[in-house]
Every structure is written in structure tokens, then in C-alpha cells.
Amino acid sequence: MIVLGIETSCDETAAALVTADRRVLANVVLSQLDDHAPYGGVVPEVAARAHLQHLDRLVRQALAEAGVGLGQVDAIAATAGPGLIGGVMVGVMTAKAMAAVRGLPFVAVNHLEGHALTARLTDDVAFPFLLLLVSGGHCQLLAVEGVGKYRRLGTTIDDAVGEAFDKSAKILGLGYPGGPLMEQAARRSTDPGRFDLPVPMKGRPGCDFSFSGLKTAVRRQVELLGGSLTDADVADIAAAFHKAVGDSLLDRCAHAIKQFKQDHPTGRTLVVAGGVAANQILRGRLQDLARRHGFGFVAPPLKLCTDNAAMIAWAGLERLRLGQTDGLDFAPRPRWPLDGTAKAAPFAGVKA
Structure with a gap:
């Protein structure tokens, strides 16, 4: 076929x-x-x-x-x-x-x-698996139980992580798209611990995300520096941003892994997909997290992220x-949640 x-x-x-x-x-x-x-x-x-x-x-x-x-x-x-x-x-x-x-x-x-489902194309990952979907418009944790069978464990209550990358990059004068430029800047940092940015949602129950406050924290740090940034300033803030995002993703994923283990005893794979999955700094930290919890880790090749x-x-x-085809009267959808039974995220509900 x-x-x-x-x-x-x-x-x-x-x-x-x-x-x-x-x-x-x-x-x-x-x-x-x-x-x-x-x-x-x-x-x-x-x-x-x-x-x-x-x-x-x-x-x-x-x-x-x-x-x-x-x-x-x-x-x-x-x-x-x-x-x-x-x-x-x-x-x-x-x-x-x-x-x-x-x-x-x-x-x-x-x-x-x-x-x-990209992980099934590239690595033939078996159902069920735990998915962290991270992109410019979406940030979700889902239990993937089969084709068309998704149960959402967590989602963003405001901005997606990719959006936070883009807007923070703009604040730092790096341009668009922000994700790759922020990663390049972070790798140039010689003092990654210089700035201490807040870690959104860390320690809170559940698996939801929030990145609006982190974006605001980047803007405030730039203002504290007088608005005129050196290359070192940009690199160090980008590194601090990566650390905060990584800490947040790991905290939320750890909660999801615990829940996923209880609900799916046979599932032992963490898959990360979406545009932000191309970020090698975050990918490495997520791989370490999966290993610590006894999970396999799969991320598609960069060109398929x-x-x-x-x-x-x-x-x-x-x-x-599976015999699932559609009629020619199918109407395109601007919003189409994978888990149609999931409630809207508190305070937002706009990132389906």
C-alpha cells in the first residue's frame, strides 16, 4: 500500500x-x-x-x-x-x-x-505509549492507546512551549523562528547559572503546563539589564530559559509517567514529538528522565519533528x-482535540 x-x-x-x-x-x-x-x-x-x-x-x-x-x-x-x-x-x-x-x-x-504516530513510522513503537507533544501551538501529555484512541493527561493552561520559545527569542532580539535560535544562543553561554528563572508548575499536582509566566520573566530580566543586551547576556538568558523549560517538562512528565504506569502496566515508552522535540538540549534531558523511570525513549529524526x-x-x-476513510463532504477543522472527552484547561481552553 x-x-x-x-x-x-x-x-x-x-x-x-x-x-x-x-x-x-x-x-x-x-x-x-x-x-x-x-x-x-x-x-x-x-x-x-x-x-x-x-x-x-x-x-x-x-x-x-x-x-x-x-x-x-x-x-x-x-x-x-x-x-x-x-x-x-x-x-x-x-x-x-x-x-x-x-x-x-x-x-x-x-x-x-x-x-x-510518527514514532510508529520510524521505530514501530507498540501501543500503548506515553506521548509528550510539544510544538508552537500545542503542549500536551497523552496516553496513546491506539489509532484514534488518546487520553489526555495534561495540557497547557496558557501558552505552548514553542510559543514561549518564539516570544522569548523576540524579546532577546534573536528573530524568528525562536526555537533553533534560542538553542544556538544557549549553547554559547559561558555562565548558564547566571540567571535564575522561575520553573512553571513545578511541584504542583497533575500534569498541566504553563509558560506565560516564564516568558514574562524573560522580559523582566531584560528590563533589569536596562534593555541593552550583550551577546553574553542573550546567551546566558537563553541558557536559563532552557533550564527552566527543561525542569518544567521533566516535572510534568514524571507525574505523567507515574499515572501512565498505573493505568498501562505493559506500556514502557516515552515518545516526544512535535517541533520542539527537535531541540537537542531538551531531548537529552527527557531521555535521561525516561531511563531513570525504566522507560524506553523515542524521538523522531529531526526532519520528522x-x-x-x-x-x-x-x-x-x-x-x-483499519477501514477508517472519510467522505468528500468532510469539513476542515480549525480545532480538533485528540481527546474529545477532555475538559478545557483551566483559565484557557484554547490550545486544543
Whole structure:
């Protein structure tokens, strides 16, 4: 079986082909970074226009790289939410049109499920497993019990960790996207213990996250320094930021591991996925935490942490094997929680 995947939920336009035996035949990603960098963040209308301009070409490129014709494709999967609705609509309508013309099954994929199941594509991780999903728009801990079967253990009550990276980087004058630039700055620090930033939610019950206060603490530290920062100041604050984020993630994950062990005695794998999973500093600390608790640790290759279509094709393939396809009347969704039974996070409820 071969599935064509399409991803257009944010600021990457992507197409990929994946097989049932876990081979990625092609994975083409066009970043819109240069289009959005002048604005310090993603502009939805700019993103949607770029998807519309480039998606057809990228699908053709993916097919050519894979050496596959549309006649050999068994289904077409597309991110149908959550995300910037204009971009999501571009991908969904393209996939529906191709499916209709070719008489192929259409699979509407939850973007978050794409991230969640990537570890099964790369490492064939068995269910159940514990997932830390960390990206620009999402920060959740989930028990992954099967395809379409997710139980949320914790979520952010305000900002996602990726958003905190981006906004803190902007405060420090590092530019966009903030995650990679903050990591580079932190690695240049010669005095990582110079600043003491608060660790959000540490020691509190449960598995929820909060990063708004940490972002504010970075701004206050910059103000205390008079607003004019040296390279050393930026590097040391970035290092302190990483330590605070890492301490928070480890504290929350430790709570989740304890709960997960009680509910799923056979599950012994911690998976980290999403764009922030590409951060090597945080990845190393999470791997150490998993080892201390007797868990295996899986994080996708860096190119499969950020948004891509291979994960969408794979999630579509997993659903296709279970007979889970969608009609051409499926409506794109700007919000689409993995655990539809979970209550909204206190004080927020906006990061589904």
C-alpha cells in the first residue's frame, strides 16, 4: 500500500509518499520561513496564498522523487485540522479533488495524530505509549492507546512551549523562528547559572503546563539589564530559559509517567514529538528522565519533528488499514482535540 500525504496546516507546504512497510518514498517540504520572518510570526493569509501557489508542484515533485504514478497510489491523506483554516482548506480541497478524479479513498488526518504516530513510522513503537507533544501551538501529555484512541493527561493552561520559545527569542532580539535560535544562543553561554528563572508548575499536582509566566520573566530580566543586551547576556538568558523549560517538562512528565504506569502496566515508552522535540538540549534531558523511570525513549529524526507530510501519509495509512476513510463532504477543522472527552484547561481552553 502507498499513501500520498499532504500537509498545509501552518507555514510548511509538504507532500510525501509512504508505504505500509514503513518506507518513506519521498518527503518534500517547502518552508515559508522567509515569507513570515519580517513579521516575527506566521501570517495566516500569507501562508494560505503560499500553499495555494506551491502545493500542486510539490505533489508532482514528491511523485517524481518516489518514482510513483498516481495510478499506484492507494489513498490520499491530508491534514484536515487543527491549524490555520485557510491553509488547511487548501490541502483538503486539493486532496479531495485528486481522490475524486482518481476514485481513491480520502483520509482526513488530525495534524496532532500525525505527530503522535510518527514514532510508529520510524521505530514501530507498540501501543500503548506515553506521548509528550510539544510544538508552537500545542503542549500536551497523552496516553496513546491506539489509532484514534488518546487520553489526555495534561495540557497547557496558557501558552505552548514553542510559543514561549518564539516570544522569548523576540524579546532577546534573536528573530524568528525562536526555537533553533534560542538553542544556538544557549549553547554559547559561558555562565548558564547566571540567571535564575522561575520553573512553571513545578511541584504542583497533575500534569498541566504553563509558560506565560516564564516568558514574562524573560522580559523582566531584560528590563533589569536596562534593555541593552550583550551577546553574553542573550546567551546566558537563553541558557536559563532552557533550564527552566527543561525542569518544567521533566516535572510534568514524571507525574505523567507515574499515572501512565498505573493505568498501562505493559506500556514502557516515552515518545516526544512535535517541533520542539527537535531541540537537542531538551531531548537529552527527557531521555535521561525516561531511563531513570525504566522507560524506553523515542524521538523522531529531526526532519520528522517539524511539520511534514510523511507523518500525515503514515497516519492516513494507519487509518486506512483499519477501514477508517472519510467522505468528500468532510469539513476542515480549525480545532480538533485528540481527546474529545477532555475538559478545557483551566483559565484557557484554547490550545486544543
